[in-house]
Amino acid sequence: MRGSLTLVLTLTCGLMAGLSLLAAPAAAAEMPEIESRSWSFDGIFGHFDRAAQQRGYQVYNEVCSGCHGLRLLTYRNLAALGYGEDDIKAFAAEYEVTDGPDDEGEMYQREALPSDHFVSPFANTQAARAANNGALPPDLSLMVKARKNGANYLYALLTGYGDAPDGGELPDGLYYNAAFPGHQIAMSAPLDDDAVEYTDGTPATVDQMASDVTTFLAWAASPEMEERKRLGLKVMLFLLVLTALLAAVKRKVWSRLH
Numbered sequence: 001m002r003g004s005l006t007l008v009l010t011l012t013c014g015l016m017a018g019l020s021l022l023a024a025p026a027a028a029a030e031m032p033e034i035e036s037r038s039w040s041f042d043g044i045f046g047h048f049d050r051a052a053q054q055r056g057y058q059v060y061n062e063v064c065s066g067c068h069g070l071r072l073l074t075y076r077n078l079a080a081l082g083y084g085e086d087d088i089k090a091f092a093a094e095y096e097v098t099d100g101p102d103d104e105g106e107m108y109q110r111e112a113l114p115s116d117h118f119v120s121p122f123a124n125t126q127a128a129r130a131a132n133n134g135a136l137p138p139d140l141s142l143m144v145k146a147r148k149n150g151a152n153y154l155y156a157l158l159t160g161y162g163d164a165p166d167g168g169e170l171p172d173g174l175y176y177n178a179a180f181p182g183h184q185i186a187m188s189a190p191l192d193d194d195a196v197e198y199t200d201g202t203p204a205t206v207d208q209m210a211s212d213v214t215t216f217l218a219w220a221a222s223p224e225m226e227e228r229k230r231l232g233l234k235v236m237l238f239l240l241v242l243t244a245l246l247a248a249v250k251r252k253v254w255s256r257l258h
């Protein structure tokens, strides 16, 4: 009796394992292949390239911020990119926020301050959809963490526009993108060569801007990354030294007993 139960269980497990193996390639086929690139922030010694971050902020500010918010950041956070207080005040002052109530109980508009969160381009979801053919441009604060293979995916998405293969027709308001799951995205190609004029003189090719804005958004999603990696290395070093010390102590203590 027990033998046959074991047999049935073994067969069921085998069958399930076999089925999952069969199913895996089918699921993988729906997700486009995303090419891996090397980023300054990869690996345990990874850091954000400051110049790329600043250029990426410029791309976000001049192109993406027309449709996408970045509501988890405050203007003050830009100090991590190497900007001084006056620069940050000037960045914030380009935007208006609603504050209040004042002494009369009325809400009022004022210039944004460094302590304010990034101002989103639309007042609410409905307004965002209404301005984008019904599609919702998501907030980009955590985008690099929210998508699998985040940085590589974002770069591939921004550089993945083109004509549909085999002259395929796309519904109105959708664009072919090689990296987007399903290949039909409601965001038109946001970047063209020279979409921005970089203040540091770097030629603004689509590749360059895609790579810079990806670095900026990778920082926005994990502003603590550099600190975390530095701390991780210190902890590893400490543990190594501690291990060596303990090994030496152990040898000393046991040497008396041998």
Ligand code: HEC
Binding pocket: 059, 060, 063, 064, 065, 066, 067, 068, 132, 135, 136, 137, 138, 143, 147, 154, 157, 158, 184, 185, 186, 187, 188, 190, 191, 213
């Ligand atoms: C004219 C408005 C507009 C601009 C400008 C724009 N986007 Fe979008 N974006 C959209 C819309 C609309 C969607 C939703 C697309 C969909 O769901 O099909 C979207 C979606 C996205 C997504 C999510 C893709 C996914 O996997 O769901 C990312 C990432 C993105 N945009 C990044 C950017 C970046 C970076 C820039 C600046 C270089 C930018 N966008 C500029 C309208 C815009």
